[in-house]
Amino acid sequence: MSVSAARPQVARRVFTVFIAACSGSLILFSLACGSGTSKSPASTTAPTTPTSPAPSQPNYPSTPPVAITWSPQTSPLPAPEAQVPPPPGSNDFPLTISNPTDGGTVTSPINVVASANPKNPIFFMRVYVDQLAIYYTFDSSINTQIFTSPGTHKLEVMAEDKQGYVSATILNITVASQTAQTTISGIQTMPGWQSCSALFPTGSGRDGQICAAGLGTAVSTITENQSTPSMDGKAAKFTMGGPTAYSNMLYFNPVAGGDNVSHFIYDLYFYIDNPNASQALEFDINQTFGGKRWVWGSECSFNDSKKWDIWDDVNGWKPTIYDCKPFPANTWIHLVWNVERVGDQVHYISLTVGDQTFNVNTYYPNQPDWTLEEIDVAFQMDGNYKQEPYNVWLDQVNLTAY
Numbered sequence: 001m002s003v004s005a006a007r008p009q010v011a012r013r014v015f016t017v018f019i020a021a022c023s024g025s026l027i028l029f030s031l032a033c034g035s036g037t038s039k040s041p042a043s044t045t046a047p048t049t050p051t052s053p054a055p056s057q058p059n060y061p062s063t064p065p066v067a068i069t070w071s072p073q074t075s076p077l078p079a080p081e082a083q084v085p086p087p088p089g090s091n092d093f094p095l096t097i098s099n100p101t102d103g104g105t106v107t108s109p110i111n112v113v114a115s116a117n118p119k120n121p122i123f124f125m126r127v128y129v130d131q132l133a134i135y136y137t138f139d140s141s142i143n144t145q146i147f148t149s150p151g152t153h154k155l156e157v158m159a160e161d162k163q164g165y166v167s168a169t170i171l172n173i174t175v176a177s178q179t180a181q182t183t184i185s186g187i188q189t190m191p192g193w194q195s196c197s198a199l200f201p202t203g204s205g206r207d208g209q210i211c212a213a214g215l216g217t218a219v220s221t222i223t224e225n226q227s228t229p230s231m232d233g234k235a236a237k238f239t240m241g242g243p244t245a246y247s248n249m250l251y252f253n254p255v256a257g258g259d260n261v262s263h264f265i266y267d268l269y270f271y272i273d274n275p276n277a278s279q280a281l282e283f284d285i286n287q288t289f290g291g292k293r294w295v296w297g298s299e300c301s302f303n304d305s306k307k308w309d310i311w312d313d314v315n316g317w318k319p320t321i322y323d324c325k326p327f328p329a330n331t332w333i334h335l336v337w338n339v340e341r342v343g344d345q346v347h348y349i350s351l352t353v354g355d356q357t358f359n360v361n362t363y364y365p366n367q368p369d370w371t372l373e374e375i376d377v378a379f380q381m382d383g384n385y386k387q388e389p390y391n392v393w394l395d396q397v398n399l400t401a402y
Helices: none
Strands: 019-022 025-028 097-100 104-106 110-116 121-129 132-137 141-147 151-161 165-180 182-184 194-197 224-227 234-241 246-258 263-272 276-290 292-301 308-312 316-323 333-342 345-353 357-358 364-367 373-381 391-402
Touching: 019 132, 025 246, 025 308, 097 151, 097 165, 104 110, 110 121, 110 151, 110 165, 121 141, 132 373, 141 182, 224 276, 224 316, 234 246, 234 357, 234 373, 246 391, 263 276, 276 333, 276 391, 292 316, 308 364
Parallel strands: 104 165, 141 246
Antiparallel strands: 019 025, 097 110, 110 141, 121 132, 121 151, 132 246, 151 165, 182 391, 194 246, 224 234, 234 391, 246 373, 263 333, 263 391, 276 292, 276 373, 292 308, 308 316, 333 345, 345 357, 345 364
């Protein structure tokens, strides 16, 4: 788990008009350069119509792209900073919002479904509510839950391609109500799981940035819908191995976005076949919006502190007073974290493991500079000094938010 450095200044968007020289005169770049049709000096017939086809339209609008100044190799931030105010409505390439509809009445959380189809590779998509950035993805489609307060809102979905062309659609919606508690269930079977070892892999959007840390790249896989071992026939199996000691693998799933929930219950079952091979098992929740991130990170540190450690965004891992020893092999263990966001602080309320409840009741400051907006759950496997192989199954993974 990494901490970002100071935030760079927001890059200005620079627009440039491209011109090209053709036959000694200047014409707009979006036009084709042709030679025209000449007459013979002795000819008395009318000029013939050119047989060449009309100039083709440009692949994109003639408005030049904006400058892209963020890259994962040069920035400490995980994504480009959200534009404030958001981009105005535009249509540089097809952007479709299937849900919600303009003028519609919905309940919160809102199921936002959208897709972008640029000719260039996608750079990112972002969701704003009332000009506040609340969800981000490097993918070309969105299907997520957005928590927002009852009332009238402007919801904007925008997409940008890797040349800087932007499409943005703004909807006027009315949120009639928000459910008292929302549980996103069966997360272990949901699409959207992402993974990274010491560094984010090529093609992830955050190529080369620090991810799960450790000393090497773990060899690890996830396989969903496992019937055995399983609580309900839909477990996810996570493997751990690799050639380098102390290599780790982080798995995370961005299941929602929004700023109108502040209390979370992370409830799951896990099953480990070789507990003595694990350096640590980590269970996390993250919420990001408005340039800030709240991290509730926890790990059972079998071989280091031998305690339940929790994450402090300023000082890193801090051990609690609660012991954590290797769990029984081949046994389902029930784990429940109860946490909340309080202003610019994270509050670890309580942890239940099996039949034991620990009243952690600890506050830490949040992370003030973060740009990748989402609500996600995460699970990390750490390798020991031998990088001994082991497997973990997760089942009935639920996140309740209110």
